[in-house]
Amino acid sequence: MKMNSRSVTLAILALCLGAVSDGSAQTNGHDHSSHHTAGAAHPKLNNGTKWATDAALRQGMVRIRDALSAETETIANGRMSAQQYQVLAQEVNDQVSFMVQNCKLDEEADAVLHLILIELGAAADAISTSGDVHSKHLGAERMSRALEDYATYFDHPGWHGAK
Numbered sequence: 001m002k003m004n005s006r007s008v009t010l011a012i013l014a015l016c017l018g019a020v021s022d023g024s025a026q027t028n029g030h031d032h033s034s035h036h037t038a039g040a041a042h043p044k045l046n047n048g049t050k051w052a053t054d055a056a057l058r059q060g061m062v063r064i065r066d067a068l069s070a071e072t073e074t075i076a077n078g079r080m081s082a083q084q085y086q087v088l089a090q091e092v093n094d095q096v097s098f099m100v101q102n103c104k105l106d107e108e109a110d111a112v113l114h115l116i117l118i119e120l121g122a123a124a125d126a127i128s129t130s131g132d133v134h135s136k137h138l139g140a141e142r143m144s145r146a147l148e149d150y151a152t153y154f155d156h157p158g159w160h161g162a163k
Contacts, residue, residue, distance in 0.1 A: 043112045043153045050155035051109040056102035058156055060095040064120065065147055067091040068140065068162045075140045078133060085136050089128035092143065096120055112153055119146035 045051075067088055074080045096117050103110055123146060126139030144162050151159055 043115050053154050053156050054104045057099055060099040061150055063095045064092050065162050068143055085127040089124040092120055092124040116146050116149050
């Protein structure tokens with residue numbers, strides 16, 4: 001059964017925030033349930049340097065960036081249809097899911113990444129559930145800012161933001 005984009009976003013946010021009641025939110029040997037319980041609200045650098053990335057993270061972020069870049073002009077001109085926003089939101093949610101499931105970062109980098117993934121999920125939710133074009137546009141801008149944050153905090157060779 002394929003989940004809708006809002007369900008995927010909510011499931012990922014629950015995982016990232018440790019809302020799994022039995023504490024079983026573990027992926028690839030490390031516990032994702034404890035990352036945000038200390039109240040970390042903003043990404044941070046790794047002692048003044050960017051965090052390392054892995055192949056799955058780079059792949060997922062490139063796919064999100066490319067999906068947003070493909071629609072940038074349409075969004076800016078106000079010609080993006082509700083269905084196109086839905087497709088973009090689904091791609092973002094699919095890639096966020098992929099990155100969460102394939103997480104291979106150390107615990108601190110993972111915690112920083114999850115803050116960015118939460119922003120991407122919230123942006124996807126905004127563009128897929130909002131009824132008005134202005135709110136959808138703001139959601140797309142939020143997505144773009146999350147990609148800028150990724151570039152600020154993670155070392156991704158050859159990265160360029162959404163065009």
